[in-house]
Amino acid sequence: MSAPEDIANNVRMEGVLVIGGGFAGLCAAIEARRRGAAVLLAESAPPALRGGHARHARNFRIAHEAPLWHTPGAYPPAEFEADLARISDGGDAVLRRVLIAESAGIAAWLEGCGVRLQAPDVGVLPFSRRTAFLLGGGKAMINALYATAERLGVGVLYDSDIVALAPAPEGGWAVEIAAGAARCRVTARAVVVASGGPGADPAWLRAHFGPNADRVLIRGGAHSNGRLMQKLIESGAGAAGDPASCHMVAVDGRGPEVDGGIVTRITAIPHGLVVDRHGGRVEIIGAAPGKAHYAQWGQRIAQCPQGEASLILDAEGVARSLPSALPPIRRPSLEALAAALEIDAAALAGAVEAFNFDAPRPIVRAPFAAFPMRAGLTFVHFGLAVDADMRLAPNLFAAGMITAPNFFTRSYLAGLGLTLSAVTGRRAGEAAARALV
Ligand SMILES: Cc1cc2nc3c(=O)[nH]c(=O)nc-3n(C[C@H](O)[C@H](O)[C@H](O)COP(=O)(O)OP(=O)(O)OC[C@H]3O[C@@H](n4cnc5c(N)ncnc54)[C@H](O)[C@@H]3O)c2cc1C
Structure with missing residues (x-):
């Protein structure tokens, strides 16, 4: 489906609107739908570029006490916690423990969504005991998750950029969707913002990274530009992290x-x-x-x-x-x-x-x-401040890299981006579905 031609203006939905069809948004949409909520997912990219940064990803980090068929050795939670502490000047220790505990369930959850993992004894990838590798890479995972979401009845709008988000007078949250020059307004009882960090906005880079900002190449997709995040901060949402700190290779x-x-x-x-x-x-x-x-x-x-x-x-x-x-x-x-x-x-x-x-x-x-x-810029250590339910405000939640500085504040650990997006996406989807009851 593409918006706004295919949906009427001023639509009121009683369910959950998920903004952003990257990995976190997909996890949120599937989780909310499985918990009985009507779910609409709006993605600013066209179908060929759906999935955000995860299209390029390969592996995700999981705590495990014993070898698994897809991940050798062990990576005990205490070791994961020590690794995260090394890259966290601040952040929320409780959220970090949630992340580690829930990382253990990601592989099974993804397999339940049709995602295939790779065994360590085949292929040429440098396997590590800390991460599980996706068979076919991130693109294959994204395709499997979209297929699952659509099979469950999640409505998907492509080419649909959410350009405004505000409390609706009738309750819930109203968004303005732009598709080229066309506009429409949708109101939802609960919203999950999973639109990624500010990595792909040249204006942001110029403002925060100094004279060589224009020379930095963006490794992820152009649609993950953080503009919605900036609008939310301007209208009072809490910010987290350092806008000038980023991960580059x-x-x-x-x-x-x-x-x-x-x-x-x-x-x-x-x-x-x-x-x-x-x-x-x-x-x-x-x-x-x-x-x-x-x-x-x-x-x-x-x-x-x-x-x-x-x-x-x-x-x-x-x-x-x-x-x-x-x-x-x-x-x-x-x-x-x-x-x-x-x-x-x-x-x-x-x-x-x-x-x-x-x-x-x-x-x-x-x-x-x-x-x-x-x-090459991977992501910026800056985003929105959330509580343990990924809540920004009543019935408004956030998930994915937009929440990363709540967990770690500098540098990076291989496979952490997907793990964080899966855990926060599922939590936000669950909390949004609960908010409807
Ligand atoms: C090159 C590269 C390789 C990586 N490799 C790995 C890896 O191997 N392992 C790992 O763990 N992590 C990896 N990462 C990081 C990981 O991919 C990300 O952390 C994760 O995919 C982030 O998901 P997200 O859904 O939070 O954000 P994004 O992937 O940024 O998705 C946000 C989505 O929201 C959409 N969107 C943005 N604004 C709007 C709007 N206003 N309205 C509607 N839609 C909007 C975007 O189009 C996008 O689809 C890699 C990143 C890059 C760039």
């Missing part, structure tokens, strides 16, 4: 401005030397040899002149690297490589010489190669 500078996903991430940094556009060496203080330090590299590159840097490799470094979506730029000599990158050749030669002086594996064997890099 090094991505291929030739990738798309938006929606590059997981495949543009640069994984080969441990096999080479990073230089800025002037040929100066760029380093992470205290970096462990061989470690990827993904998030630190994103931040470091964002601070480089014009927000860019290049990874320099020799033939041996390329051979040791994982395959990449875009091939590296290859040249027979360092001089030719410098010319291709528009870096001063003498400066690059000097940086390579200094690197080779004490590097365990020097850059010596032609052909030489480079990946141009920029910072």
Whole structure:
């Protein structure tokens, strides 16, 4: 269905309206529907781009005391709690414990929705005892969840951007839906806001990330722009987190401005030397040899002149690297490589010489190669303050990354985004359905 042509104006629904058809919104919609509520889900993207950031995701973090068919070893709740504490300067310890306890049920819940997981002994993924991997990746999961939601009777509106949300005089909440120039108004008794954080709004980035903000590539979808979140804060909703703190990784500078996903991430940094556009060496203080330090590299590159840097490799470094979506730029000599990158050749030669002086594996064997890099934004540590029921106000709830700073306030743990979205989505959906009774 697409709105607003297909629905009448001034519709009053007695059920739950879920705003955002990403992972959190889908979890909320399915949970609320299973608890008997009539549910309408409004998604601003077209059907081909439904699912938000989860289209790019691969795994989710779960507490478990013993090996599971999909996740080896054990990851006891106490260890999960210690890991979360390391990335939480504030946040809510009670909510964190809820997250950990409910993470244990995500795999079974997803399987009950037709989502398939991957066994550790097949495939090439680097399995960890902390996370479960999705068979077919996030896109397959999203398709299975939409199929389940629709089979349960959840109404889905695509191309439907919620541009305003306010208390309705007759009770509940009124939203304004925009589809191009067309507008319509829907009132619902309970609403779940699952529209994602402010990652894809260039104006937001410019306001909070300084001079290189325009050089940052957005790894997730363009529709997760946080504008509804900002409107809610302007109208009195509590904010949580730091608007200038975010998770970024090094991505291929030739990738798309938006929606590059997981495949543009640069994984080969441990096999080479990073230089800025002037040929100066760029380093992470205290970096462990061989470690990827993904998030630190994103931040470091964002601070480089014009927000860019290049990874320099020799033939041996390329051979040791994982395959990449875009091939590296290859040249027979360092001089030719410098010319291709528009870096001063003498400066690059000097940086390579200094690197080779004490590097365990020097850059010596032609052909030489480079990946141009920029910072790729995954999410911002900023959102809406919620209580344990994910409540923002009476009959108004939030779920997903928009609530992340209630749980952790800096950095990231692999697989945490999906776990947080599943747990908060299900809780918000359940609480919204309960609010109707
Ligand atoms: C490249 C990449 C890889 C990732 N990999 C992983 C991983 O492997 N494991 C992991 O745990 N996490 C991963 N994450 C993070 C994870 O995908 C997110 O934390 C999670 O999917 C967030 O879900 P969400 O529903 O809260 O938000 P979003 O995914 O941002 O979804 C919000 C939805 O709301 C819609 N929307 C926004 N505004 C409106 C509006 N006004 N009206 C209507 N609809 C609106 C958007 O179109 C979108 O569909 C990854 C993220 C990225 C970017």
